[in-house]
Amino acid sequence: MQDETKYAITMENVNKWYGKHHVLKDINIRIKDQEKVVICGPSGSGKSTLIRCINGLEEHQEGKIVVDDIELCDELNSLDQVRGNAGMVFQSFNLFPHMTILENCTLAPIHVKGMKKHEAEELAMNFISRVQIADQAHKYPTQLSGGQQQRVAIARALCMQPRIMLFDEPTSALDPEMVKEVLDTMIELTDLGMTMLCVTHEMGFAKQVADRVVFMDNGSIIESGTPIEVFETPRTDRLKLFLSQILHN
Amino acid sequence: MQDETKYAITMENVNKWYGKHHVLKDINIRIKDQEKVVICGPSGSGKSTLIRCINGLEEHQEGKIVVDDIELCDELNSLDQVRGNAGMVFQSFNLFPHMTILENCTLAPIHVKGMKKHEAEELAMNFISRVQIADQAHKYPTQLSGGQQQRVAIARALCMQPRIMLFDEPTSALDPEMVKEVLDTMIELTDLGMTMLCVTHEMGFAKQVADRVVFMDNGSIIESGTPIEVFETPRTDRLKLFLSQILHN
Amino acid sequence: GVVLDRVEKTKQLVVTVSAKWPPHAFLNDKHELAGFDIDAANEIAKRMGVKVKFETPDFKLVTGGHWNNRWDLAVFSITPTKARARNINFPAIYYYSSYVFVVHKDSKAKTREDLKNVTFGVEGDTTADDYMHHAMQLDMSTVPPFKYLDFTPKMITYKSSMLPFEDLRLGDGVRIGAVIAEKATAENAIKHGYPVKMIPNDTAFLEPVAIVTDKGDPEFDKKIATVVDSMKKDGTLKAISEKWYGADYTQATPQ
Amino acid sequence: MPLTNRKKYKKANTFYAVVVLAILIGLYFYFCIENTSWLSDLVKQSSGDPGRVKFYSTLVKWVFGVALFIANFFLLGKIPKRIQILITFAELFVLLGLFMATFQLSLTFILSKVGYMITQGAFTTLYVSAISIFIAFCIALVTAIARLSSNGVAVGLATFYTSLFRGLPLLIQIFILYLGLPQLGFIINPIPAGITALSLCYGAYMSEVFRAGIQSIPKGQWEASKALGLHKRKIMRLVILPQALKIIIPPTGNHFIAMLKDSSLVSVVGVWELTYVSSTLGNREFRNMEMLVTAAAIYWIMSITLEIIQSRIERKYNPATR
Amino acid sequence: MPLTNRKKYKKANTFYAVVVLAILIGLYFYFCIENTSWLSDLVKQSSGDPGRVKFYSTLVKWVFGVALFIANFFLLGKIPKRIQILITFAELFVLLGLFMATFQLSLTFILSKVGYMITQGAFTTLYVSAISIFIAFCIALVTAIARLSSNGVAVGLATFYTSLFRGLPLLIQIFILYLGLPQLGFIINPIPAGITALSLCYGAYMSEVFRAGIQSIPKGQWEASKALGLHKRKIMRLVILPQALKIIIPPTGNHFIAMLKDSSLVSVVGVWELTYVSSTLGNREFRNMEMLVTAAAIYWIMSITLEIIQSRIERKYNPATR
Numbered sequence A, B: 001m002q003d004e005t006k007y008a009i010t011m012e013n014v015n016k017w018y019g020k021h022h023v024l025k026d027i028n029i030r031i032k033d034q035e036k037v038v039i040c041g042p043s044g045s046g047k048s049t050l051i052r053c054i055n056g057l058e059e060h061q062e063g064k065i066v067v068d069d070i071e072l073c074d075e076l077n078s079l080d081q082v083r084g085n086a087g088m089v090f091q092s093f094n095l096f097p098h099m100t101i102l103e104n105c106t107l108a109p110i111h112v113k114g115m116k117k118h119e120a121e122e123l124a125m126n127f128i129s130r131v132q133i134a135d136q137a138h139k140y141p142t143q144l145s146g147g148q149q150q151r152v153a154i155a156r157a158l159c160m161q162p163r164i165m166l167f168d169e170p171t172s173a174l175d176p177e178m179v180k181e182v183l184d185t186m187i188e189l190t191d192l193g194m195t196m197l198c199v200t201h202e203m204g205f206a207k208q209v210a211d212r213v214v215f216m217d218n219g220s221i222i223e224s225g226t227p228i229e230v231f232e233t234p235r236t237d238r239l240k241l242f243l244s245q246i247l248h249n
Numbered sequence C: 001g002v003v004l005d006r007v008e009k010t011k012q013l014v015v016t017v018s019a020k021w022p023p024h025a026f027l028n029d030k031h032e033l034a035g036f037d038i039d040a041a042n043e044i045a046k047r048m049g050v051k052v053k054f055e056t057p058d059f060k061l062v063t064g065g066h067w068n069n070r071w072d073l074a075v076f077s078i079t080p081t082k083a084r085a086r087n088i089n090f091p092a093i094y095y096y097s098s099y100v101f102v103v104h105k106d107s108k109a110k111t112r113e114d115l116k117n118v119t120f121g122v123e124g125d126t127t128a129d130d131y132m133h134h135a136m137q138l139d140m141s142t143v144p145p146f147k148y149l150d151f152t153p154k155m156i157t158y159k160s161s162m163l164p165f166e167d168l169r170l171g172d173g174v175r176i177g178a179v180i181a182e183k184a185t186a187e188n189a190i191k192h193g194y195p196v197k198m199i200p201n202d203t204a205f206l207e208p209v210a211i212v213t214d215k216g217d218p219e220f221d222k223k224i225a226t227v228v229d230s231m232k233k234d235g236t237l238k239a240i241s242e243k244w245y246g247a248d249y250t251q252a253t254p255q
Numbered sequence D, E: 001m002p003l004t005n006r007k008k009y010k011k012a013n014t015f016y017a018v019v020v021l022a023i024l025i026g027l028y029f030y031f032c033i034e035n036t037s038w039l040s041d042l043v044k045q046s047s048g049d050p051g052r053v054k055f056y057s058t059l060v061k062w063v064f065g066v067a068l069f070i071a072n073f074f075l076l077g078k079i080p081k082r083i084q085i086l087i088t089f090a091e092l093f094v095l096l097g098l099f100m101a102t103f104q105l106s107l108t109f110i111l112s113k114v115g116y117m118i119t120q121g122a123f124t125t126l127y128v129s130a131i132s133i134f135i136a137f138c139i140a141l142v143t144a145i146a147r148l149s150s151n152g153v154a155v156g157l158a159t160f161y162t163s164l165f166r167g168l169p170l171l172i173q174i175f176i177l178y179l180g181l182p183q184l185g186f187i188i189n190p191i192p193a194g195i196t197a198l199s200l201c202y203g204a205y206m207s208e209v210f211r212a213g214i215q216s217i218p219k220g221q222w223e224a225s226k227a228l229g230l231h232k233r234k235i236m237r238l239v240i241l242p243q244a245l246k247i248i249i250p251p252t253g254n255h256f257i258a259m260l261k262d263s264s265l266v267s268v269v270g271v272w273e274l275t276y277v278s279s280t281l282g283n284r285e286f287r288n289m290e291m292l293v294t295a296a297a298i299y300w301i302m303s304i305t306l307e308i309i310q311s312r313i314e315r316k317y318n319p320a321t322r
């Protein structure tokens, strides 16, 4: 089913600056269709920035980003297509505070995909149940605890059933008890043939589902390989240090 | 040095409702001076609410809360004294976005303790360095990544050098690499003779420093004991389930 | 001309009047326009064989000219001056209005000379204002000569004809000690119980008051002039004046 | 709300406080306002000079007044907040009434005119304002979005418009529209001229409010919506504006109330709205103060209505108070 | 800013676009405004009726005008946003000038009077407004805090004040203060009366703005400050107000600009501010339009100054644009 040469995401010599601060340095990476990639690295290493460049939330200044055969350029049209195919879950939840949980989840299906309201609600309830908050569907985000809020954000992204999913530390604000539920949901998604790019430090998850782990530091990709390669035979000192610190806990 | 009968925090039959939602049910707990207590439990179980009641950010409707021999009652005076002694770190960072990191940290020392500006800055830089962001001291919170922001929040609370520290999942938004640094800082604090009440799921931390672990579910305290008792010989099924889910990762 | 043609074609005369200038023009108890100006305008229309439609724009809009065919005639109690004549025409004078000195009831002043040290209240941008500044622009041929005050008193200028009376009523010299105002207004104030009186037997000046038209239609002006003239001749205007003022204001003599 | 009321009250306390307060106020009225002869008698005994009598009477009145004020404050402190607010309101209303009473207004005159003031004046005011408010709202929305757009021409147009129509006095705008448009070949009637000027002027003010409201929504909301694939227009309508409303409503309420009163300026072109009617009626019988006060009361009632509507809407869109 | 401009421009493009635009505008001016005889000649050949000639000339002018407008829009689309905004501004300014030219104002008259208008009129306007703005700001701050307090008396007082002084027309407030206070024994001069009325009225408006600004700061900020042991007053001053400013500034700017112009109402009691001076000068020589336009221009300049100050402050307090 999978075409050998088909890439979901291609980044070539991508560079990005915030003012004078060089946050992405010569990023080169190709992610195959249906590949599951985990990105890890210390704080401030540019993981979030990388993932935000991919669906055009940030502009890169140099290099080329191709998502699903569409090059991210200045035309709004290409941006739309990319975003239609790529869902995103943020580190900070970014829920819509004036809408109930259900409304948060049905907004895009109704207004982007043009679904009927009851269809969208059915679909949304499905994902809302998966993240274990079906009983909260008619509350407002501010009435939920932090953990519950992030789960809503994930459900909201899933409701668009995108071909590529971008996760920016989706479980970092979740209770350990819930992490598993969410990771299970994410693993289920892999059966649907989605490409996944996930910033996370969940080793267990990485080992179980990732085809590849990418380690970033200071704006560059330092190492990349299968989870076993990266976690068990780190080549650089930087990665060794990082792993020792993670495993210490 | 420690008086046998001295309790830092006493809660007797504390009940709290949000409207009709009963979020704290008959809470009874006594925390000795200098004791380190870890609270854990599933999402929505009332951990945050409990800790917020202790420094009066939420009102309890029934029962008695005594902090450092001062009963939390309707008089503003008692509230002030309690807050002067109890520092707090929030799940969501609540940094002051219009101030630099350094200003965030010196605000309370200058305006509550009446310290001179340069003294306060010296003190603040000390704690800011401990959480590894000395080079960011003159940036604004929005310019930092999520992890960096939570570290500032911890530094800010530490700057008041309180006798009791309340932590509400202080490391849940931190990168694994940084968790250790922060936990180390917190462990150092134990040498200063502080009482600590910490909502966290960091087992390693709990085992290393906690005198007691309290497990909450659905607004009640289900089990409490030494880390070894709680983690290794859980008595209730609820705790067993919770532990199995945490350890799965 | 354009205006005359239009009036004759539509059988309607659009007349601008004031509604806040009793007893020249005001709202009566049935909330209809009434007063000397209104009756005069009605009479003019009757003699032209057309109906009247009243409009009540701001004084400034009327005296500014450039009516853009919105209105045909203004019976607005406007005094002709040289400057105003640049923008509008004064085809006919229809009455004369006298200005008097008004003081508080408790005032000891008997003549204008006694007002040397009091503060005057004047409505701004009126002939009274000009009089106080020794800068009258009246066409002297039509009015009897008058004397300026031979001293320069302190003065407060107001944007309304009523406010000077409100201030005078507070007490003699509390804010002001004298007002220079139209006699009809002063009489009205006294009638409604204001604690004021006029300096007797002293008219500050007499000013002519004219019907106003926009520039550009001499035939219409001529027509208005003849109509007003006929009203004067057959005594109709005098009757209207006596009805509203209790005296004949149509002659250039102080009442 | 961060500033909460932590005190708890007993019912009996409330009752006693209100009764004591009522008695105190009653005493003050009787002895210091209605019936002050005892006071002058008292002072006269010690000094015969009438100037001094007046001075001392006034002094005593003030001293007692201040004492009453302080007693009032402390007594009210003992009762629940809701009733505190109500009583304070009632007291202030009575004070206002007393102040008005010093003008010795003729109530019969007011009653004979108030009907016409409402049917002719207030009606015109309301209908001119309502139409202008609606148009201004639309203009403001479009202008605010234009000012935040990426198109320089739109930004330029919107900024120029805002600056010009905020910058010119409304009266001058009405004059220029009324006198200027005929020069370009459009004869415009008084009411349309007034409505146009009001709409343009307040549209400019409100566009600033809208712009600020839209800008205050956190970037995260835009990003999340964009990532979901929503387009600018829909993001604006579905996500940003509903949240911005919380910030937009209070200053918009201000402008609506201000417009209600500024609509009186259209009387210069001969529209018989409330202010015009009141000054016309007042001039005739030299009862300006009566008409002013009546007009003021009618304006106040209209603006209170707007205030109530505003607080309803505010409550609806502010999740904090939901 | 969420709405960013993603286009990139080449310098050459900009140059050509500006040149073409200038030529087009020049042609339009020459053939459709300065020199329209060719047009009437053309029309006359096909029809002799003068009414028709006028109609067709106007039609042609409009058609070309609209075409120019569209061409303008497209050409401007090719150049960077900054220059777009500037050119649009310049064009609108010229248009405004042309509109004004239809009034055929006497420039010599304006020039002879403008000095006095500024030294007497604008100066008084500025100084009355500046004092009033300052007082209004203080009143608004106190009132807003009172409205959010836990003390019912304070809430009642503040709410009543806001409602009353927002609800009454400013003109009536000035009258009542000017005529009413003397009844209570205080003789108040025109300028103090005007300043008091302006301050009270705008204090009421701005207190609503302040209240909304303070309420918009997330609860977390209060909680974090409280947990640090800060007191209400300091929380307000150090944490809440600096953040609320971002939301407070734009509507406050609106009110300052509005007050600048509303200060003209104090002329009813004889203060010689800009509007009064301009209408007096205009009346004397019956050149009202000249004076109106000059006054308008002076008001505009003053309000642009305020706008610039506002945007500076806004940029300072809005971290998003920092």
Ligand SMILES: Nc1ncnc2c1ncn2[C@@H]1O[C@H](COP(=O)(O)OP(=O)(O)OP(=O)(O)O)[C@@H](O)[C@H]1O
Pocket: A018, A021, A023, A041, A042, A043, A044, A045, A046, A047, A048, A049, A050, A091, B143, B144, B145, B146, B147, B148, B175
């Ligand atoms: N808007 C911005 N302006 C300036 N600098 C920024 C901005 N956003 C991020 N940065 C900087 O860019 C660097 C990379 O940030 P990024 O958020 O991508 O890191 P990260 O790897 O996701 O970190 P974390 O794990 O803490 O979220 C950091 O040093 C950060 O301070």
Ligand SMILES: Nc1ncnc2c1ncn2[C@@H]1O[C@H](COP(=O)(O)OP(=O)(O)OP(=O)(O)O)[C@@H](O)[C@H]1O
Pocket: A143, A144, A145, A146, A147, A148, A175, B018, B021, B023, B041, B042, B043, B044, B045, B046, B047, B048, B049, B050, B091
């Ligand atoms: N302001 C509020 N209004 C109504 N319900 C609330 C409010 N705050 C919290 N709750 C509810 O109270 C319960 C306890 O919340 P709390 O935040 O204490 O949980 P928690 O144990 O801290 O959860 P988490 O680990 O997800 O932060 C939850 O069910 C939550 O939905």
Ligand SMILES: [Mg+2]
Pocket: A047, A048, A049, A091, A168, B145, B146
């Ligand atoms: Mg990140």
Ligand SMILES: [Mg+2]
Pocket: A145, A146, B047, B048, B049, B091, B168
């Ligand atoms: Mg919590």
